Amino acid sequence: xTQAKVTYQPSDEVDFVIIGSGAAGGVLAKELSTNGFxxxxxxxxxxxxxxxxxxxxxxxxxxxxxTNDPKRQPVTFRQTEAEKAALQPxxxxxxxxxxxxxxxxxxxxxxHEIDFVERSKVGEIPGTGFTDWPITYADLExxxxxxxxxxxxxxxxxxxxxxxxxxxxxxxxxxxxKSSGVLFERAARxxxxxxxxxxxxxxSQPRAGRSACVNCGFCLGFGCEVGAKSSALASVIRIAExxxxxxxxxxxxxxxxxxxxxxxxxxxxYFDAHRNAQLQxxxxxxxxxxxxxxxxxxxxxxxxxxxxxxxxxxxxxxxYLMPNSSAIAFGVFDEPLNDYKGYAVSRVFHDxxxxxxxxxxxxxxxGLDARFDFTPVGFAMNGLPPGTPRRGSEFKKAFRQNFTRxxxxxxxxxxxxxxxxxxxxxxxxxxxxxxxxxxxxxxxHPNDLKMVSWMADRAMEILDAAGAKTKWHPxxxxxxxxxxxxxxxxxxxxxxxxxxxxDHRTHDIPNLFLCDGSSLVTSGRGQPTMTIQAxxxxxxxxxxxxxxxxxxxxxxxxxx
Amino acid sequence: METINSxxxxxxxxxxxxxxxxxxxxxxxxxxxxxxHAHSAAKANPAPAxxxxxxxxxxxxxxxxxxxxxxxxxxxxxxxxxxxxIDRALKTFAEDAKPAYEQGLAxxxxxxGEMFPGVARFSAASRAQQEELFAQLEEDSQSGSGTSRxxxxxxxxxxxxxxWFHTLAGFLVDPEGGGNRDYAGWKVLGRDxxxxxxxxxxxxxxDYPGWQPSSPETxxx
Numbered sequence: 001x002t003q004a005k006v007t008y009q010p011s012d013e014v015d016f017v018i019i020g021s022g023a024a025g026g027v028l029a030k031e032l033s034t035n036g037f038x039x040x041x042x043x044x045x046x047x048x049x050x051x052x053x054x055x056x057x058x059x060x061x062x063x064x065x066x067t068n069d070p071k072r073q074p075v076t077f078r079q080t081e082a083e084k085a086a087l088q089p090x091x092x093x094x095x096x097x098x099x100x101x102x103x104x105x106x107x108x109x110x111x112h113e114i115d116f117v118e119r120s121k122v123g124e125i126p127g128t129g130f131t132d133w134p135i136t137y138a139d140l141e142x143x144x145x146x147x148x149x150x151x152x153x154x155x156x157x158x159x160x161x162x163x164x165x166x167x168x169x170x171x172x173x174x175x176x177x178k179s180s181g182v183l184f185e186r187a188a189r190x191x192x193x194x195x196x197x198x199x200x201x202x203x204s205q206p207r208a209g210r211s212a213c214v215n216c217g218f219c220l221g222f223g224c225e226v227g228a229k230s231s232a233l234a235s236v237i238r239i240a241e242x243x244x245x246x247x248x249x250x251x252x253x254x255x256x257x258x259x260x261x262x263x264x265x266x267x268x269x270y271f272d273a274h275r276n277a278q279l280q281x282x283x284x285x286x287x288x289x290x291x292x293x294x295x296x297x298x299x300x301x302x303x304x305x306x307x308x309x310x311x312x313x314x315x316x317x318x319x320y321l322m323p324n325s326s327a328i329a330f331g332v333f334d335e336p337l338n339d340y341k342g343y344a345v346s347r348v349f350h351d352x353x354x355x356x357x358x359x360x361x362x363x364x365x366x367g368l369d370a371r372f373d374f375t376p377v378g379f380a381m382n383g384l385p386p387g388t389p390r391r392g393s394e395f396k397k398a399f400r401q402n403f404t405r406x407x408x409x410x411x412x413x414x415x416x417x418x419x420x421x422x423x424x425x426x427x428x429x430x431x432x433x434x435x436x437x438x439x440x441x442x443x444x445h446p447n448d449l450k451m452v453s454w455m456a457d458r459a460m461e462i463l464d465a466a467g468a469k470t471k472w473h474p475x476x477x478x479x480x481x482x483x484x485x486x487x488x489x490x491x492x493x494x495x496x497x498x499x500x501x502x503d504h505r506t507h508d509i510p511n512l513f514l515c516d517g518s519s520l521v522t523s524g525r526g527q528p529t530m531t532i533q534a535x536x537x538x539x540x541x542x543x544x545x546x547x548x549x550x551x552x553x554x555x556x557x558x559x560x
Numbered sequence: 561m562e563t564i565n566s567x568x569x570x571x572x573x574x575x576x577x578x579x580x581x582x583x584x585x586x587x588x589x590x591x592x593x594x595x596x597h598a599h600s601a602a603k604a605n606p607a608p609a610x611x612x613x614x615x616x617x618x619x620x621x622x623x624x625x626x627x628x629x630x631x632x633x634x635x636x637x638x639x640x641x642x643x644x645x646i647d648r649a650l651k652t653f654a655e656d657a658k659p660a661y662e663q664g665l666a667x668x669x670x671x672x673g674e675m676f677p678g679v680a681r682f683s684a685a686s687r688a689q690q691e692e693l694f695a696q697l698e699e700d701s702q703s704g705s706g707t708s709r710x711x712x713x714x715x716x717x718x719x720x721x722x723x724w725f726h727t728l729a730g731f732l733v734d735p736e737g738g739g740n741r742d743y744a745g746w747k748v749l750g751r752d753x754x755x756x757x758x759x760x761x762x763x764x765x766x767d768y769p770g771w772q773p774s775s776p777e778t779x780x781x
Binding site: 054055056057058059062063156159174176177178179181182183185189194196197214215216217218333335336337338339340341342376377379380381390391392393395396399400403404 | 627628629630632634636649653654691694724725728729731732733734736737745746748749750751752755756757758759761762763764765768771773774
């Protein structure tokens with residue numbers, strides 16, 4: 001039964017305070033409140049709903065309505081530890097209730113079995129912290145299924161011969177194919193590959209009071225005005241609120257986790273909308289603030305007992321950042337695709353998921369998808385062939401001809417974990433609240449650049465086979481911008497070489513848990529949200545079991 | 561010509577067809593309010609006066625934006641009301657670009673006189689002269705660095721890049737954003753102003769028979 005929305009006082013010690021309301025935080029809030037616990041979710045961004053969303057590109061890409069604002073929260077960037085980092089908006093993440101799942105593309109592939117055990121299969125890779133996960137695909141499979149059915153994923157089970165085993169089909173058929181998908185499917189088959197309907201976290205049918213996709217065409221970057229995109233906001237957050245035990249508290253910028261003399265977490269300190277500091281007390285703290293802000297928060301929380309930051313006895317908080325490697329190729333065709341209609345991706349293939357490192361000379365793999373993810377202004381600025389004049393009738397003719405006739409092939413791939421690729425606190429730059437800014441240090445492992453370069457060549461062959469009259473791919477360059485923020489508080493059994501254990505509990509603080517992209521041990525092949533949510537469902541089961549055994553408080557929980 | 565209001569209403573009605581009644585009932589008042597707001601914004605769009613720009617500055621900006629997106633058999637920056645979009649931008653999201661505009665416009669007018677004696681302003685130059693002038697400005701300011709795929713910003717950009725970005729935005733943004741008057745820009749793009757669509761979407765998916773597994777005959781490896 002639907003309950004009235006609950007609010008708690010900061011001084012009221014709730015069972016769990018969850019920091020971040022995105023893909024992972026939303027799932028944990030739903031699961032833990034459904035299991036009877038009292039939960040407060042602190043979100044730094046605003047609580048927007050479908051009625052607030054817009055198709056105005058300036059609001060989205062210039063005013064950062066849904067994402068972190070580099071003016072108020074500057075980020076610095078450097079390639080190596082020897083350099084001084086310079087201001088550069090190198091990180092983008094969702095900053096609103098629902099987090100990045102509000103604006104994401106919604107590609108929702110499961111990781112495959114190999115992703116969890118690849119180090120054992122491939123062997124050591126020098127210069128990296130490449131290692132196996134402490135859990136396997138089989139451990140996560142039930143939770144992947146839960147994501148598909150509870151959050152809402154459209155797809156066709158068994159359509160890819162490379163798919164890992166699954167216990168249930170998708171709850172909904174795939175979304176309608178786009179012209180880019182048809183061209184890609186025909187060309188890829190000609191070349192012997194196995195394209196299949198893309199699994200997408202977008203409803204192809206009305207479900208749970210939410211609309212099916214209406215193909216408005218404003219998807220990547222935008223909030224869904226009809227609730228068809230399966231964001232945490234549209235799905236689990238609302239279920240959590242309906243339990244009557246979960247408060248979603250927006251505009252709360254958490255900047256410290258408090259610990260007591262016994263080394264246990266006691267709550268989260270945040271600036272409220274009026275910049276007043278508040279302490280939300282809780283029996284346990286779960287940080288789901290994304291792979292950049294989670295390590296930053298742990299480092300910001302350093303105190304006398306934990307001088308290097310919370311949960312950082314391994315020294316690995318913030319390290320092993322894996323943003324996924326990628327390449328993109330463009331093709332222009334004779335007839336209109338009108339791919340601006342609809343969601344981004346309708347066809348994918350996984351023939352390159354696991355490439356032969358010995359044969360090719362580099363490790364890794366990935367998937368290729370057919371898409372068009374441009375909105376009008378972005379297309380005129382960034383979607384035209386190299387060498388197109390920037391003004392005048394030739395420029396106008398180019399975007400007039402190409403907007404309806406262009407498609408992209410996006411190559412998504414692995415990143416190797418390198419310890420020096422990291423998030424840390426900038427020693428000089430401060431944000432608008434006076435807190436040390438996020439500093440990103442990143443330089444691609446040479447292996448990853450070789451791999452995506454190889455994939456870009458394959459994408460060009462597909463465009464050729466599809467009959468593109470013009471095709472190109474932007475040069476493969478070192479990455480200086482990240483949206484997949486993975487691996488920075490990695491999971492493992494050994495406290496010396498990881499930050500959290502397989503229950504997502506930090507090795508150092510028994511009532512502090514981390515669950516988001518930072519938990520990942522390997523990068524997967526580019527679609528992390530599905531796995532982040534499966535981990536969150538699993539973490540909720542583990543944390544519930546611990547709480548019910550009284551392990552979080554040393555006393556019996558109020559949950560029954 | 562489809563107005564914003566009718567396109568948005570169409571969008572809302574389409575949702576009604578696709579969605580459960582529950583969602584629509586919950587969102588209906590808010591959706592109507594949004595559509596109404598967009599409609600009044602559109603009606604106010606051909607504003608009689610500029611809020612930030614002087615008439616002289618507006619004339620120069622219109623000349624530059626028309627050089628970037630000229631008018632021909634299809635609308636250009638002028639017909640889309642780009643100068644009004646820029647006027648509003650300089651009061652809102654691009655307030656910090658105002659000094660760059662003032663300096664950049666003065667520079668172009670000065671350069672016009674220097675490079676083409678007797679030409680007092682950029683807008684008084686011929687199209688070929690304007691092209692030369694703007695190319696020189698770009699060269700002087702080493703522009704062309706562009707924007708990232710997922711972030712467009714005028715912050716820290718030089719004048720040549722800024723007015724280029726603002727012209728494209730004013731021509732092509734959803735009219736909710738105050739540009740693209742009467743969908744002039746989307747007409748050029750070939751983008752239907754509706755906000756909901758049904759398949760088939762384009763030429764290549766219209767005869768698609770439905771997904772089938774790869775047959776052995778199509779397997780080449």
